[in-house]
Amino acid sequence: MSTLMSGARMLVECLSREGVDCMFGYPGGVTLPFYDVLYEHHIRHVLVRHEENAAFAAEGYARATGKVGVCCATSGPGATNLTTGLVDAMMDSIPIVALTGQVPTKLIGSDAFQEADTFGITRSCTKHNYLVKRLEDLAQTVHEAFYIAASGRPGPVLVDVTKDVLQGQGHYQPVTAIHLPGYKVFTEGHTGQIRRAAQLIAEAGRPLVYAGGGIVAAGAAAELRELVELTDAPVVNTLMGLGGLPSCHPNFISMPGMHGSYAANMAMTNADLLIALGVRFDDRVTGRLAAFAPHAKVIHVDIDPAEIGKNRAPDVPIVGDVKRVLTRLNKLLAEAKGEDGGEVHAARREWWRQIRAWKEEHPLRAVTSPDEIKPQHLMAEIDRLSAGQAIVASDVGQHQMWAAQLIRFNEPRLFLNSGGLGSMGFGLPAAIGAQFARPDKLVFAIVGDGGFQMSIPELATIASYQLPIKIVVMNNGFLGMVRQWQELFYNNRLSAVTLDSFPDAEKLAGAYGFKGRTIDKPRELAAALEAALKEPGPYLLNVKVSPTECVYPIVPAGAAINEMVLGPPHPVPVPAK
Amino acid sequence: MLQVISVLLENKPGALMRVTGLLSQRGYNIESLTVARTLDPALSCMTIVVDVDPLLRQQVIKQMNRLINVLQAVDLTESPAVVRELVLVRIRTPQESRTAVLKEAEIFGGRVVDSSVEGYAIEVTGDPEKLDEFVGVMRSYGEIDVTRSGALAIALDAKKLRLQPPVPTRSGSHEEMVTEPPVG
Numbered sequence: 001m002s003t004l005m006s007g008a009r010m011l012v013e014c015l016s017r018e019g020v021d022c023m024f025g026y027p028g029g030v031t032l033p034f035y036d037v038l039y040e041h042h043i044r045h046v047l048v049r050h051e052e053n054a055a056f057a058a059e060g061y062a063r064a065t066g067k068v069g070v071c072c073a074t075s076g077p078g079a080t081n082l083t084t085g086l087v088d089a090m091m092d093s094i095p096i097v098a099l100t101g102q103v104p105t106k107l108i109g110s111d112a113f114q115e116a117d118t119f120g121i122t123r124s125c126t127k128h129n130y131l132v133k134r135l136e137d138l139a140q141t142v143h144e145a146f147y148i149a150a151s152g153r154p155g156p157v158l159v160d161v162t163k164d165v166l167q168g169q170g171h172y173q174p175v176t177a178i179h180l181p182g183y184k185v186f187t188e189g190h191t192g193q194i195r196r197a198a199q200l201i202a203e204a205g206r207p208l209v210y211a212g213g214g215i216v217a218a219g220a221a222a223e224l225r226e227l228v229e230l231t232d233a234p235v236v237n238t239l240m241g242l243g244g245l246p247s248c249h250p251n252f253i254s255m256p257g258m259h260g261s262y263a264a265n266m267a268m269t270n271a272d273l274l275i276a277l278g279v280r281f282d283d284r285v286t287g288r289l290a291a292f293a294p295h296a297k298v299i300h301v302d303i304d305p306a307e308i309g310k311n312r313a314p315d316v317p318i319v320g321d322v323k324r325v326l327t328r329l330n331k332l333l334a335e336a337k338g339e340d341g342g343e344v345h346a347a348r349r350e351w352w353r354q355i356r357a358w359k360e361e362h363p364l365r366a367v368t369s370p371d372e373i374k375p376q377h378l379m380a381e382i383d384r385l386s387a388g389q390a391i392v393a394s395d396v397g398q399h400q401m402w403a404a405q406l407i408r409f410n411e412p413r414l415f416l417n418s419g420g421l422g423s424m425g426f427g428l429p430a431a432i433g434a435q436f437a438r439p440d441k442l443v444f445a446i447v448g449d450g451g452f453q454m455s456i457p458e459l460a461t462i463a464s465y466q467l468p469i470k471i472v473v474m475n476n477g478f479l480g481m482v483r484q485w486q487e488l489f490y491n492n493r494l495s496a497v498t499l500d501s502f503p504d505a506e507k508l509a510g511a512y513g514f515k516g517r518t519i520d521k522p523r524e525l526a527a528a529l530e531a532a533l534k535e536p537g538p539y540l541l542n543v544k545v546s547p548t549e550c551v552y553p554i555v556p557a558g559a560a561i562n563e564m565v566l567g568p569p570h571p572v573p574v575p576a577k
Numbered sequence: 578m579l580q581v582i583s584v585l586l587e588n589k590p591g592a593l594m595r596v597t598g599l600l601s602q603r604g605y606n607i608e609s610l611t612v613a614r615t616l617d618p619a620l621s622c623m624t625i626v627v628d629v630d631p632l633l634r635q636q637v638i639k640q641m642n643r644l645i646n647v648l649q650a651v652d653l654t655e656s657p658a659v660v661r662e663l664v665l666v667r668i669r670t671p672q673e674s675r676t677a678v679l680k681e682a683e684i685f686g687g688r689v690v691d692s693s694v695e696g697y698a699i700e701v702t703g704d705p706e707k708l709d710e711f712v713g714v715m716r717s718y719g720e721i722d723v724t725r726s727g728a729l730a731i732a733l734d735a736k737k738l739r740l741q742p743p744v745p746t747r748s749g750s751h752e753e754m755v756t757e758p759p760v761g
Binding site (some may be wrong): 119120123124127128129131143147148175176177178179180181182183184185304305306309310 | 587741744
């Protein structure tokens with residue numbers, strides 16, 4: 001069957017068939033035909049205030065649901081503004097489709113108004129990208145884009161559509177198949193390697209599960225839990241994997257890496273088997289690679305063959321979908337357990353005793369003070385209110401690390417943060433995307449005073465749609481993480497890190513028509529957060545915290561992860577402003 | 578040591594850029610690159626000669642294989658393969674050495690493709706090192722201009738090519754609206 005329609009209508013039809021119910025964008029000259037179709041369409045278009053935030057919001061939507069997030073921008077500056085979000089999605093393997101308008105085909109290359117080489121610019125920012133110059137390619141391309149974004153190792157796909165394609169009239173042919181002969185997705189995992197993995201797990205005395213964002217992307221939380229309960233192995237979840245195993249699970253240690261807990265990093269260093277699931281041995285996790293997990297054999301499961309052996313050569317490489325691989329691995333482990341009666345050998349008991357000792361020796365503690373609000377105190381209060389259930393979109397920096405350390409996440413897709421790229425400004429728009437995706441959920445945007453000001457225009461979006469997001473600014477008056485490094489590694493020469501002139505939160509929120517407040521006393525904290533939650537609409541809570549608190553533990557650059565600095569070496573004077 | 582990579586890829590705009598982008602993003606300089614259609618006009622075959630850090634070779638090949646437009650990328654550096662190159666040399670030579678030039682060209686299996694009073698245009702194919710020698714010899718006879726094709730390689734053992742079959746979409750029917758993205 002075929003129907004005559006405009007390219008713009010065809011594009012919207014494709015989106016509708018892909019199940020898109022909500023998208024984030026900013027219109028412009030060449031996308032006018034597309035927006036004209038959206039005028040009377042059921043797809044909800046959320047008008048953000050900057051294209052970069054459209055990409056971040058689409059990511060927030062995708063991160064909170066696993067569905068493909070969609071963003072849209074016009075040609076030229078609109079498209080170039082998307083790029084940070086695209087790279088961000090690339091680094092964290094988040095499925096988004098970005099639609100951009102392009103100048104008419106006959107003007108491409110002529111330095112036309114608002115022309116940019118979007119296809120060229122975004123080549124390295126995307127899993128794949130397209131330039132559509134012929135109407136007959138449009139539908140196939142859009143469906144391919146969604147397929148590529150969501151399948152295999154997820155990622156961003158950009159479709160650049162010329163204005164003449166959007167304006168042209170053509171016959172819409174439903175797309176029945178996608179043929180990408182070179183797109184190799186290996187999902188099943190090698191049977192022999194899975195058997196070897198089961199063998200190594202049975203033999204290990206000090207096994208450790210190192211689970212990452214792949215568990216979340218594959219929807220393998222149940223399978224991970226089964227593995228953990230079959231083997232009683234301790235688990236560390238990476239920043240991207242938090243919630244993969246519930247934080248309340250007795251086998252969960254915490255996050256490993258540069259700001260990981262003492263117990264997690266000691267467990268990594270002393271394990272004799274790492275069961276690495278959907279992780280990429282990122283430098284923030286491994287520290288000095290040569291000294292990382294020196295005693296461990298490694299089982300590495302990942303859907304992307306290019307991740308296997310990239311940083312650490314595994315003993316058992318398994319290329320496959322971690323959900324499917326774990327299902328088969330668990331079956332083998334359950335069978336073996338049935339045979340040997342589930343006897344736990346002495347080494348395992350000793351391993352658990354050791355891990356508990358490490359946890360008690362240097363726990364991640366929410367320090368408090370009677371005089372000032374400690375950032376850790378703030379996170380502990382948010383944790384109390386969330387109880388492992390709320391969505392927390394964080395920005396990038398110290399607050400992100402404290403949130404990761406101290407807030408529990410008892411499900412996947414609750415902690416949304418820019419892990420790989422570390423894009424400041426991510427938190428607020430990601431919270432917007434998440435709130436549209438999950439209107440039923442309590443959504444916190446935990447942001448620093450730096451990152452918040454990078455996406456401050458989105459307060460208008462929040463106000464406009466009356467999104468009940470609880471914006472919590474952890475305000476220390478500094479670019480805290482950079483300041484921390486200057487303090488610890490650059491003789492406390494604080495260069496370009498002071499953020500003064502932060503706006504009055506009550507007036508700022510009031511200017512947008514919702515409530516806001518600034519607090520700086522520890523005794524106000526709990527009540528202020530509770531009041532924010534009671535508010536049916538958005539709320540901006542500006543929390544002034546101790547200005548010079550540092551995130552500990554910290555693994556200095558170039559150190560092994562067991563060479564942590566656990567606390568401040570000496571009292572640090574507050575520098576004169 | 579130079580690495581010889583053979584890439585079978587879709588003959589589509591931008592496909593070349595995706596492959597070379599993986600090298601340029603690491604700051605590797607491509608020594609030579611050839612690309613042309615295969616028997617199947619929808620596909621191209623590319624030979625790249627590049628100096629990649631030995632520790633990163635496998636990684637680079639894996640990342641090429643990850644590209645949607647790439648059907649297969651293989652490292653031919655240490656596997657059985659034939660590597661050949663074409664050189665075109667235009668030489669201006671005085672009358673007295675014309676015969677000698679022809680003789681030398683013959684030794685290298687060269688073919689005269691143009692002859693004029695000023696000199697010759699000669700084509701030679703062969704091993705890239707052999708062509709270096711030929712160019713050196715020609716230079717000793719007079720003023721030359723040289724264009725080289727870059728290395729072309731073919732594997733001598735068949736590499737198993739795994740292709741992804743077409744995947745049906747759930748978006749194909751009007752009746753059934755898709756609520757979730759297709760998962761591959």
